[in-house]
Amino acid sequence: MKTEILSCVKVEKKRGEEIRRALKELKLLRTDARITSNDNFIYLPLTRELKEDEKGELEVDEIPTREFKVLEQRRDIEDLIGFKPSYEIVGDIAVLTEITAGNEQLAAHALMNLHKNIKVVAKRISPVEGVFRKRKVEIIAGENRTETMHKENGCRYKLDLEKVYFNPRLASERNRVVSQIECSERGEIIDMFAGVGSFSIQIAKRAPQSHIDAIDINPIAIQYLRENIKLNGVRNVEAIEGDIREIYVKFRNKAVRIIMNLPKSAYLFLSEALCMLNSQGGIIHFYDVESSYVNAGKRKSPETAIARAKEKLMTKINEACEREGFHLQSLDILDARKVKPYAPYAYIIGIDAVIKCTG
Numbered sequence: 001m002k003t004e005i006l007s008c009v010k011v012e013k014k015r016g017e018e019i020r021r022a023l024k025e026l027k028l029l030r031t032d033a034r035i036t037s038n039d040n041f042i043y044l045p046l047t048r049e050l051k052e053d054e055k056g057e058l059e060v061d062e063i064p065t066r067e068f069k070v071l072e073q074r075r076d077i078e079d080l081i082g083f084k085p086s087y088e089i090v091g092d093i094a095v096l097t098e099i100t101a102g103n104e105q106l107a108a109h110a111l112m113n114l115h116k117n118i119k120v121v122a123k124r125i126s127p128v129e130g131v132f133r134k135r136k137v138e139i140i141a142g143e144n145r146t147e148t149m150h151k152e153n154g155c156r157y158k159l160d161l162e163k164v165y166f167n168p169r170l171a172s173e174r175n176r177v178v179s180q181i182e183c184s185e186r187g188e189i190i191d192m193f194a195g196v197g198s199f200s201i202q203i204a205k206r207a208p209q210s211h212i213d214a215i216d217i218n219p220i221a222i223q224y225l226r227e228n229i230k231l232n233g234v235r236n237v238e239a240i241e242g243d244i245r246e247i248y249v250k251f252r253n254k255a256v257r258i259i260m261n262l263p264k265s266a267y268l269f270l271s272e273a274l275c276m277l278n279s280q281g282g283i284i285h286f287y288d289v290e291s292s293y294v295n296a297g298k299r300k301s302p303e304t305a306i307a308r309a310k311e312k313l314m315t316k317i318n319e320a321c322e323r324e325g326f327h328l329q330s331l332d333i334l335d336a337r338k339v340k341p342y343a344p345y346a347y348i349i350g351i352d353a354v355i356k357c358t359g
């Protein structure tokens with residue numbers, strides 16, 4: 001760590017906090033320099049010399065100079081290479097998601113320089129696509145592999161980012177859903193599109209008395225899910241490989257809670273979800289993608305996307321009930337929020353709803 005000689009306020013320890021706050025408020029405190037002290041005094045590094053009236057106001061008279069340790073500014077990728085590519089980090093792999101052709105090597109080496117734990121840099125070469133919601137990547141630098149171990153909210157997920165879906169940008173959304181669940185929650189929770197278990201395992205840890213059926217159609221996602229169940233030492237998750245449309249009847253009337261993380265298509269599976277929900281009532285955590293265009297595309301508003309998603313969900317639930325002959329007793333939206341941008345004028349919207357229907 002480097003040091004600098006700086007002017008500072010020398011003040012008795014008992015007044016230290018009061019003066020530190022006042023200096024910070026006046027933007028006179030050097031926040032990148034480490035405050036020092038001895039038995040009686042505290043030394044607060046300054047951004048500039050104090051004027052006489054400032055000294056009077058703060059009731060300080062000693063402005064000595066002193067050597068301070070100064071924190072080095074964390075460099076970001078733009079400082080190193082002059083542009084800022086979009087990327088995400090999954091375990092020890094950085095995935096460039098938007099980069100001008102020809103700049104890949106430069107960005108890759110800068111990323112490995114900045115993040116010492118990164119062992120692979122890849123570039124996304126296809127969107128997330130197909131039933132398994134996979135994407136293709138090309139290795140740009142580092143080791144030649146796409147398998148990694150990602151840590152999130154106290155859980156570990158082994159996954160191959162070309163063979164399964166995984167999005168590290170959903171970490172806070174997963175945390176938000178998990179923290180709604182009481183630690184004492186019991187009963188059946190169904191994760192209809194579980195992937196490698198990113199929701200299921202966090203829920204299982206949070207509510208050990210619940211039982212989670214984690215379903216996915218992608219056999220490789222299920223293989224990783226089984227490994228992740230062991231890795232995280234959870235006993236209350238069952239990994240089930242299959243198409244939810246073919247197996248949902250096994251779970252008729254069972255679930256107190258259902259996770260439906262298949263944005264864009266989740267509403268196509270509402271009949272199955274309603275059939276699986278407990279007739280005493282249950283909660284669905286539903287994800288959709290909605291456009292945020294307003295005024296024929298002149299303005300974008302997340303609120304518009306949220307309102308559209310809520311309205312669409314209510315319409316689709318009513319349609320599903322009519323189609324299946326269910327009686328919808330109540331439908332309450334607990335929360336609807338923007339989860340993350342999906343495209344320039346569209347967002348992923350998360351909706352939590354309590355539904356009671358019998359059929």
Ligand SMILES: C[S@@+](CC[C@H](N)C(=O)[O-])C[C@H]1O[C@@H](n2cnc3c(N)ncnc32)[C@H](O)[C@@H]1O
Pocket residue numbers: 131132133165166167170192193194195196197198199215216217218221242243244245261262263
């Ligand atoms: C957007 S991913 C979500 C994965 C996981 N919930 C997460 O947040 O990481 C959707 C998952 O649904 C699975 N899927 C798609 N259609 C399905 C179906 N009909 N039945 C079961 N799983 C399906 C895909 O294989 C994919 O893993």
